[in-house]
Amino acid sequence: PIRSIFRKGSVNGSTTGSATDGEPPTTSRSRTPTCGSASTNWQRSTRSAGCGSRAMRATPATLVMDAPQKFSFSGQDYEPENYGKSYANKEIPVRVAFRNSKNVPTVFVAVQTGLDQVAALAERAGMPRPEPYPSIALGVSEATPLEIARAYTAFVNGGTTAEPTPIAGSGLGDGQIPANPAVFTPAVASVMTDLMEDVVARGTGRGVRARGFKGAVAGKTGTSRDGWFVGYTPNLVCVVWVGFDDNSQLGLTGAESALPIWTDFMKEAVAFHPELGGSKFRQGTWYDAYGE
Numbered sequence: 001p002i003r004s005i006f007r008k009g010s011v012n013g014s015t016t017g018s019a020t021d022g023e024p025p026t027t028s029r030s031r032t033p034t035c036g037s038a039s040t041n042w043q044r045s046t047r048s049a050g051c052g053s054r055a056m057r058a059t060p061a062t063l064v065m066d067a068p069q070k071f072s073f074s075g076q077d078y079e080p081e082n083y084g085k086s087y088a089n090k091e092i093p094v095r096v097a098f099r100n101s102k103n104v105p106t107v108f109v110a111v112q113t114g115l116d117q118v119a120a121l122a123e124r125a126g127m128p129r130p131e132p133y134p135s136i137a138l139g140v141s142e143a144t145p146l147e148i149a150r151a152y153t154a155f156v157n158g159g160t161t162a163e164p165t166p167i168a169g170s171g172l173g174d175g176q177i178p179a180n181p182a183v184f185t186p187a188v189a190s191v192m193t194d195l196m197e198d199v200v201a202r203g204t205g206r207g208v209r210a211r212g213f214k215g216a217v218a219g220k221t222g223t224s225r226d227g228w229f230v231g232y233t234p235n236l237v238c239v240v241w242v243g244f245d246d247n248s249q250l251g252l253t254g255a256e257s258a259l260p261i262w263t264d265f266m267k268e269a270v271a272f273h274p275e276l277g278g279s280k281f282r283q284g285t286w287y288d289a290y291g292e
Helices: 094-099 103-113 115-124 134-138 145-156 186-202 254-272 286-290
Strands: 003-010 037-040 045-047 063-066 069-073 076-078 090-093 218-223 227-232 236-243
Touching: 063 094, 063 103, 069 103, 090 094, 094 103, 094 186, 103 115, 103 134, 115 134, 145 186, 145 227, 145 236, 186 218, 218 254, 227 254, 236 254
Parallel strands: 003 236
Antiparallel strands: 037 045, 037 069, 063 090, 069 076, 218 227, 227 236
8 A cells, every 4th residue: 555654854843834836825815715717918818617617627738828817816816927937928738837837827727627626626635625716726725744645645546545544553453444535536646647757757856866766756846935845656655845934935946945855765765665666657547537
């Protein structure tokens, strides 16, 4: 069974923070969200899912605009920015947006998918249910590394999370692990793992390979006022968070702060226990992820 391990790198030992690449978004929690819209300087606009339109069904090949956009909700405007204010100013595949941690396309996909659906998915994965604002696509809600690790076990367990279990001792047992309800299908888990393998191969997580980690690995960076890296092999999930207890700015990206710690730990873990690594991930049927 997949194991989940979390590790934090902190000045004062905090275990919470937001996970997003780019500027930390802000929201007002005193208002009830209503239907939203998105527009760009190309005058493209569309209604959000759940407001009378069909929910977007994105694939890694779906094209989304990578350009400044304004998202309106509850009478407010929300304008996220890509990290470093870097834009392609053209349509790019979802795979490229995900691989390079593009904030604006990520928010667009979340709005079109349905913010309530995004919030419900986070809750099914064992995280606190966030308010359905556009900024939840960038991880504005706080979660502990253990909650994130638990959620990520679903990607490698065929859509089902593994329950973290403290170990008080060793001995003979029945070997049974509590079964959790499925978060999503095995096909979706397979697609997401493929996307996160690409992050490590060519995206913001490529430092994992540059630092010498071998074998199958998938993961995602996160940057806000703190830094995250969440990654996994076919048999081990590990989360690293680096930040300050007072939520002050770390001044480093997740790739600069958390990723090196993650890589050093995982190299040692797999060297000591080779069974925690693996040469390839279990593959699902991609068609099932997109079919009716």
